[in-house]
Structure formats: C-alpha cells, structure tokens
Amino acid sequence: MKTYMETTPIELHPFSQSIHSIVEQHVQAANKTGGDDPFIVGDLGDVIYKYRNWLRNLPRVKPFYAVKCNDDSTVLKLLADLGANFDCASKAEIQKVLSLGVPAGRIIYANPCKQASMLRYAAKHGVSMMTFDNEAELHKVKSIYPDAKLVLRILPPSNFKVQCELGIKFGCHPSKALNLLQLARDLDLNVMGISFHVGSGCEEPEAFSVAIQQARVVFDQGLDLGFPMTLLDIGGGFPGHEAAPVKFETVAKTVDMALDRYFPSEEGVEIISEPGRYFVASAFTLGVNIIAKRVVSRDQQGENGELIDQPSLSEEPAIMYYVNDGVYGSFNCLLYDHAEVSVNTLKNADEDDDEFKYESSVWGPTCDGLDCILKSVPMGMHDVGEWLYFRDMGAYTVSAASTFNGMPAPTRTYMCDADLWYEVYPNVCKSYHKAGVCKGLPKMKAGHSLQEEWSPAPGCAESFVCN
Numbered sequence: 001m002k003t004y005m006e007t008t009p010i011e012l013h014p015f016s017q018s019i020h021s022i023v024e025q026h027v028q029a030a031n032k033t034g035g036d037d038p039f040i041v042g043d044l045g046d047v048i049y050k051y052r053n054w055l056r057n058l059p060r061v062k063p064f065y066a067v068k069c070n071d072d073s074t075v076l077k078l079l080a081d082l083g084a085n086f087d088c089a090s091k092a093e094i095q096k097v098l099s100l101g102v103p104a105g106r107i108i109y110a111n112p113c114k115q116a117s118m119l120r121y122a123a124k125h126g127v128s129m130m131t132f133d134n135e136a137e138l139h140k141v142k143s144i145y146p147d148a149k150l151v152l153r154i155l156p157p158s159n160f161k162v163q164c165e166l167g168i169k170f171g172c173h174p175s176k177a178l179n180l181l182q183l184a185r186d187l188d189l190n191v192m193g194i195s196f197h198v199g200s201g202c203e204e205p206e207a208f209s210v211a212i213q214q215a216r217v218v219f220d221q222g223l224d225l226g227f228p229m230t231l232l233d234i235g236g237g238f239p240g241h242e243a244a245p246v247k248f249e250t251v252a253k254t255v256d257m258a259l260d261r262y263f264p265s266e267e268g269v270e271i272i273s274e275p276g277r278y279f280v281a282s283a284f285t286l287g288v289n290i291i292a293k294r295v296v297s298r299d300q301q302g303e304n305g306e307l308i309d310q311p312s313l314s315e316e317p318a319i320m321y322y323v324n325d326g327v328y329g330s331f332n333c334l335l336y337d338h339a340e341v342s343v344n345t346l347k348n349a350d351e352d353d354d355e356f357k358y359e360s361s362v363w364g365p366t367c368d369g370l371d372c373i374l375k376s377v378p379m380g381m382h383d384v385g386e387w388l389y390f391r392d393m394g395a396y397t398v399s400a401a402s403t404f405n406g407m408p409a410p411t412r413t414y415m416c417d418a419d420l421w422y423e424v425y426p427n428v429c430k431s432y433h434k435a436g437v438c439k440g441l442p443k444m445k446a447g448h449s450l451q452e453e454w455s456p457a458p459g460c461a462e463s464f465v466c467n
C-alpha cells in the first residue's frame with residue numbers, strides 16, 4: 001500500500017481553483033496573522049497531470065525524474081508513488097531517493113564524472129546503472145564498481161536552440177565513441193546503452209530526432225563490439241510550462257516518430273529519459289511580500305550615476321520594489337537557468353487593465369546590487385506590505401537556493417485537486433476520513449458553492465487538510 005507522507009499536510013480542494021485564488025487565500029491567511037514571509041504553493045495535482053500526460057504522449061519512454069531540478073521531498077515521494085524512476089547526480093540525491101523506499105533499480109546515476117566515494121556509495125547500495133563519457137571514468141568504474149551497467153553519454157548536435165547548453169561540459173563526440181567503447185571492452189566492463197541530453201529547455205523538437213539518429217549509429221557500434229546494448233536514454237530537455245516556446249506534445253510527437261524509425265519497438269530496446277523541468281516547472285508558485293519601495297526619477301541620474309530619489313513634481317516617477325525573495329534564493333534561476341520570470345499582482349484583471357502603469361523594477365532582499373529580479377517592467381502602483389506572485393517557479397529554483405544574508409527560504413505548502421488525490425491515494429485518504437483525523441478547514445470564499453458530486457466526510461468543510 002502506498003503510504004503518503006504523514007507529516008506533510010496537503011490542502012485538498014473540491015474542484016480546480018485558479019492559482020490566483022489559491023495565492024489570494026494564502027495571502028489572506030498571512031495577513032490575518034501578520035505573516036510576511038515569502039511562500040511557495042506546490043500544486044501536486046499539476047505533477048499528477050504531468051505524469052499522466054507523459055504516459056499518454058510517450059508510452060514507450062520510462063521517465064527517470066532528474067532530482068537536481070527540484071529535490072522537494074513531497075514532490076519526490078509523489079513521483080515515486082506514481083511510478084516514476086529517478087536520475088540522481090550525487091550521493092545525497094541517491095540517499096534521498098532510496099530513503100523514500102525506491103529500489104536501487106529505479107535509479108540511474110546520471111553523472112558522467114563521479115566522485116570516487118560517491119561511486120563507492122552507489123556500489124554499496126546497488127545503484128548500478130550509470131553514465132560515462134570519458135576514459136578516466138572507465139578506469140575509475142573498473143577499480144570501484146566493475147559490475148556497473150554503463151551507459152555512454154554522447155554529445156548531440158549543438159545547432160539547436162536551448163535554454164541551457166550542457167554539451168560544453170558533457171558528452172563524448174560520436175566520432176570518439178568507438179574508442180571509448182573499445183576501452184570499455186578491453187577493461188571487461190558492461191556497456192548496456194547510449195544516452196544524450198539535447199540541452200535543458202530545448203526549443204526545437206528536431207534536436208531530439210537528430211540526436212536519436214546519432215545515438216543509433218553509436219548503439220550499433222556497441223552491438224558490433226559484442227555489448228548487449230539494451231537501453232537508450234534520451235535525457236531531459238522537455239518543456240515544463242504553458243508559455244514555453246514549444247509544446248511538450250509537439251516534442252513528444254517528434255520523439256515518438258524518431259524512436260519508431262531508429263529504435264522500432266519490435267527490437268525491444270528499453271527507452272528511458274531524464275526529464276526534470278517537464279514535471280515540476282509549473283507546479284510551484286511563489287508569493288513574495290513588498291518589503292520596501294523607492295520612488296525615483298525615471299531619467300535623471302546623479303553625479304555618480306545613482307538614481308535620484310525625488311522626481312520633480314511634473315515628472316512621471318519610476319518605482320523600485322524590494323521583495324523578500326531574490327536571486328540568492330528562488331530566483332537563482334535567473335542566473336543559473338537563464339530563466340525569465342513575469343510578475344503577477346493580486347489585483348483582478350479589470351482593475352489591473354485600467355490602472356496606470358509606471359516603469360518599475362523588482363529587487364530581491366539582499367544587500368547585493370546583483371539581486372535584481374526584473375530590471376524594467378510596467379506595473380501599477382503598489383504599497384509596501386502588498387503581495388506579488390510568480391508562476392512556474394518549480395524548476396531549478398528551490399534546489400539551488402541559498403539563505404544568503406540570512407534571508408529565509410520561502411515556506412512551502414502543498415495543494416491538490418481532491419479527485420486527483422483520491423485517485424492516487426484512495427485508501428490512505430479515505431482511512432483518514434474514517435479515523436476522523438481530517439481537519440475541517442474552511443477555505444472557500446463566501447458565495448462559492450460545492451460541486452454536486454463532492455460529498456465531504458462528516459465534520460469536514462468544503463476543503464480540508466489531511467494530516
């Protein structure tokens with residue numbers, strides 16, 4: 001039986017609610033208690049949807065979720081329960097996944113340059129599937145874990161547009177693959193497959209088809225050398241949010257066609273992949289509080305290039321907003337992931353459309369001038385203490401965030417559409433109901449009514465927390 005994280009409260013909602021209204025509810029709750037810390041709302045229903053959508057669109061491809069993208073324990077546990085496998089890059093990531101009860105066989109150690117002690121840890125715990133792309137790694141594996149099941153990572157073509165290049169660091173050029181495979185054979189190692197990563201946030205689906213074609217050539221070299229060659233790993237790079245330059249479904253179609261052509265299912269090669277962004281990007285929404293604000297002159301600078309604090313009476317000012325998460329925290333994605341973010345306010349659409357917009361900038365809370373989230377963005381006038389929010393903050397955000405300057409990490413809460421939750425955890429949730437530990441926590445705004453098919457357990461209000 002699946003046992004869900006007993007200690008993590010999950011807000012279950014009787015029907016889908018907009019992110020805007022979820023954020024509104026959090027802000028109302030925070031305002032009541034005088035709370036002003038930044039917060040993240042993780043929509044687990046979104047992760048469930050993504051998982052199912054993957055299976056629908058890429059039924060041949062087993063996902064190994066890339067833990068580096070977002071190592072949130074609640075998300076990892078849910079993905080494990082849904083049946084996902086995992087791509088880990090270090091001992092700590094392997095430990096974290098194993099601690100959820102995931103068997104070692106559902107993990108790929110997808111780091112072609114592994115620290116020796118971490119490789120020893122993998123060997124001790126039976127995490128045998130791992131990537132390599134260089135000679136030194138083969139000698140290391142030979143001395144530490146000669147029974148490992150090796151997957152050669154090749155370098156895919158670099159002429160396609162991606163958000164984050166990975167080929168500058170990893171991947172054996174296909175023209176050198178034969179030499180590496182020969183060395184693996186001379187060392188009596190087990191090579192079981194080929195992998196590649198087209199680059200994170202791939203914007204052109206053809207990158208996958210060309211890489212799959214290239215992988216076929218190297219795959220055949222492996223077969224010719226006598227390796228069993230049972231696996232193709234098509235890496236990550238899949239888009240994870242609505243506004244991505246290319247739709248996941250479009251990429252999936254191209255991948256599926258290329259697989260059918262170069263690795264037809266009759267051949268029986270196992271196809272896996274290492275998606276990160278796809279599963280989590282849209283699941284996290286970040287709420288931040290405006291902790292300070294400066295009204296400055298729009299055009300004029302002082303003698304030393306500083307902004308002039310007081311615009312003249314006739315001049316339209318620019319506004320600098322300071323919020324309590326920044327590039328040293330969740331917005332590290334601006335630096336490391338080359339991400340772009342857009343800001344949302346809690347004003348409703350009509351109000352927002354009608355409002356005059358000032359040239360504004362949004363800054364993080366630390367003392368570093370680098371800590372800028374948005375350099376120039378048109379925004380209505382906001383007061384200190386108001387809240388802003390950012391959607392699509394699930395990928396490459398929390399996993400690399402620091403608390404530099406003592407700025408706290410956002411609190412995290414989780415929510416899910418109740419029907420979806422029950423589909424994944426039918427027994428657990430219902431037993432909570434029966435045991436009467438389901439706390440009634442009204443969350444609905446006045447005037448909202450329940451959907452007819454929703455019948456809350458006795459004592460439960462419209463929306464509740466299982467804990």
Ligand SMILES: Cc1ncc(COP(=O)(O)O)c(C=O)c1O
Nearest residue numbers: 066200201236237274275276277
């Ligand atoms: C080896 C490896 N696999 C998978 C991923 C996940 O990629 P994405 O988030 O683009 O799906 C990465 C990202 O850097 C990676 O380095």
